[in-house]
Amino acid sequence: MRKHDRFDFQEKIEQIKEDFGFDFVGVALVQSAERRFELRWTYAIGNRSERYRRIVLQSGKGIAGHVFKSGKPFLVDNTEKVLGSRDLFNYPIIDVEGLKSFGAIPLYQSNRVQGVLLVGYRSVGELSAEAFAQFRRVIETQIGPYTSGERIES
């Protein structure tokens, strides 16, 4: 059994949603070896569709894939303006959940990105750069077995 299975992620994201008033919070995690190390949305709250459960993320594709690959946080304050409405289908979670402003941060374990935390609103501009920075400062601590920033030591 892996470490994060013991940690109650669902409770944690519910709390995050509550604290910041997000419309949607989701966590994508690298699955175990038996599941071919796939990157999947494992926990979500505020979702309006079950589609996220079926999606296997590809590294470098979509928002979470991009964060997963680059290891850097990603903020979009206006979905249509930044991603364009024509190519939105390439960002299934954003599209399906109708997120208009959102941010994603990498989750590190032993200096490697092992997951992505996505938070967002269904209205444009609600997650501003300041709000996202504020959120990251508060969340900077440990999230279960993961850290939200790269650790230099270890």
Add this chain to the structure above:
Amino acid sequence: MIRVSDAQLNDLLLKLFENSAEAIFFFDRHGKVIALNHAAELILDAEVLDRMAAGDKEAICLTCKGYTSEQEMQTCMSCYMKNPQQDISSFQVYLDTKGKGVIPYTASYQTIDVENGIRVFMLRDLTKQFKTQEMLNQKMMMKNVIKAQEDERKRISRELHDGVAQEMLSSLVELRVLKYMNVDQEVLQKVQQTEGTLMRLLDDIRHLSVELRPAALDDLGLEAAFRTHFKWIEKNYGLVVHFTSELESKRFEGEVETVVYRICQEAVFNALKYADVDEVNVRLFEENEALQLHVADQGAGFDLNIVQPKGTGLGLYGMRERAELAEGQLTIASAPGKGTRIQLEIPLRKGGALVEDHNRG
């Protein structure tokens, strides 16, 4: 040979001259117009007609924009008029006509009375034939472009699948061997992480290969290719495709399979992009000696008559183009809020169901 009296023949020739859609001019030895018919009058400007009537030898040059030689599309070099010894039975000439601009004619210029040097100049409008030719060329071109694209995709797809992915797999196997060697925990963990990265990379390459052109389409046929594709759609976009096939793994001509696959792919993508649905129904079956494909969703739908399409509007056009390539019929039924239903029907050549040309090219 059928014999008619000279009077009858005269009558027929006169009628031909008066009623023919071809423009007919009679020129004398000096290049003066001695007669022209109604069809000829219709294509000429009043000014040209006046000058012809006045006996101006150069009048025809006002309207003639040159003929097609081996060197040039429109030229006046060694003009057909200036070369009385030569009979040219058929050539192409461009005339500046009244109301229609410069259009091509097929022309003949021949001596009909050697003694008096009378020659006849006949013109037949080529615009229609040109349009037909152009359409044909365009279709052939489209067909070739699509074929070239498919072939190139097939080549790269195979290269990725048989070359790059294979190499990747063997290095993955080599890496796994490390796990059974005497290495310490830290190294083991690192190896495991690298294994994960490599596996995801391998998956990416395989996706890329299948996305370009599924090998399954050539090797196993439509059903297998569709099942793989729909599984991929579900994994990538979370859209569920309910696929029913009543073909029992039957194979069709390579071109037909490609057309059906690409059209279905586009139709499902459209549903994914615009219909705002979580599921799509696809049915593949044979009926009335034709291969039938139905793609239906219960989503947003759209107004078929709308001028400004959501998206580029090229998708539906491309689907129709592809359908035409296989002499298929594409029907699109949709209305706002009523979902969308796309039906493709491709007639099958009798007895030609099993064709072994899937790996050509």
